[in-house]
Amino acid sequence: MNRWYHHWRKIKSSCVSALCLLCALVVIAPLALVLFNLLQKGASSLDLHFFTQLSKPVGETGGGMANAIVGSATLVGLAGLIGVPVGVLGGIYLSEFGSPRMNWAVRFAADILNGTPSIVWGIVVYALVVLPITGYSAYAAGLALGFIMIPLIIRTTEEMLVLVPNSYREAAFALGIPHWKIVLNIVLKTAGKAIITGVLLAAARVAGETAPLLFTALGNDYWNHNLSQPIEALPHKIFIYASSPFADWNRQAWAGALVLLLFVLALNIAVRLVTRGRAPHLAR
């Protein structure tokens, strides 16, 4: 009886373990499938020209997405100019200065914005900025992406700052150091790497956004270094090329998707590297 019971427990345990393993595989499988598929279809089109040349007219083979790659980097940079200062300062406000009522309002707004579909941002910027002021431009696209970054960075910054033990703040206050210097030199420094992590993840997120660009960046097929003019971006280029009827463009779209995925993957790996040194700071 006893032995049988022991056996039964072992069987139950293995069943649950197997289920967990299955779920873990379900989580990993899409990434593996996407990567495999992209490598299979995109890697063959990936050559130096892809990174250095503009797209060729329909009918000619070859060419690349150089302007889209540079454009994407430009847009992420512009978005960061808006999203990082507003997001980080907002997070600092929530964690260090805000009153409970104000914090509730800001958090609520940030959470709602985090759940807002990105195409809504595209339409908002289109209506408020593109139509009356700038026209299709890199500025407008950067603004839309920046708006997407803000709530992401606010929330991660706040979460990381809250993790900084209060005993450090108390120690600093007891030394007669002014509040803003404590935040700048002690709290932010302690959470610095974790905040950079949040910023990188937000950058990776907006680098892949396509929908808001349709209404703001418009896209083009040539080099454009004027930020008040339409600009190309990788996800947008992929969208155009993948939905085109030309086999050569479809092939390049695969290559572009692969480059985009590798870029996001690289950012995530960078995050891992940055956070590896974090343990001694927030461990206590």
Add this chain to the structure above:
Amino acid sequence: MNCMTKDTQLPALKTVPSAPAPVPPAAPAAAAVAAAATFDVRQLNVWFGSHHVLRSVSLEILPKAVTAIIGPSGCGKSTFLRSLNRMHDLVPIARVEGRITLFGEDLYGRGVDATLVRRRVGMVFQKSNPFPTMSIAENVTVGLRLNGLRQKALLLERMERSLRMAALWDEVKDRLNANALSLSGGQQQRLCIARALAIEPEVLLMDEPASALDPLATAKIEELILQLKLDYTIVIVTHNMQQAARISGHTAFFYLGELIEFDQTNRIFTNPKQKQTEDYVTGRFG
């Protein structure tokens, strides 16, 4: 009166204009004591929200001496200590009423900057809390640097003096640039004491500074307190009654937010006037 005339003052440090305490003396003898006291606490009440934590506490803390605060957990010892350097200002729900003067100046007076109060009244916490992103040297000088002191020579001099006063210099002088967390628990606590001393406060508050340390490290801290008492007024909260007996000149016994008895330490431990004090120091409760 200022017992702590300093040879080097912080450049940015503005001292509060000293106004003589206008407390009407009840009796000539009491007035003499009040004038000599470092802290004069009158009718101190503290609330956290609706919770009345300290009830009408009045006592005088003498200069260049160790005053111990004892009592069971939750009796308001730490709350009392934190009123002395206005740490309650950081807690939105805390409310402080009453009067505390430091060398005659009202700490809670109108227009008194809590930041400046904390520069004059240093504090060491129960759990050592060196800043994890800073080296040993940076931890000691951080209070000076962030208060605007820039001269490197002066910083180095203050650092060495503070570490020597905290009896830590010989142990760390060869690795001043190592991370502060590489020190042992007892060393970290002495580093925190050095950090508090570096800004040259007039008083040192200690909130159970040795309760997380082993007996050897505790002995070192106690030795250090006896040394520091020659120059500083020290107020120490402790759970360890032997410790209070060893290092303090006066002892205050708190119970349920009230000051039950305040007297010379040997009288508190050998001949207490209150029944509750006797029960506590003889280990019958608490």
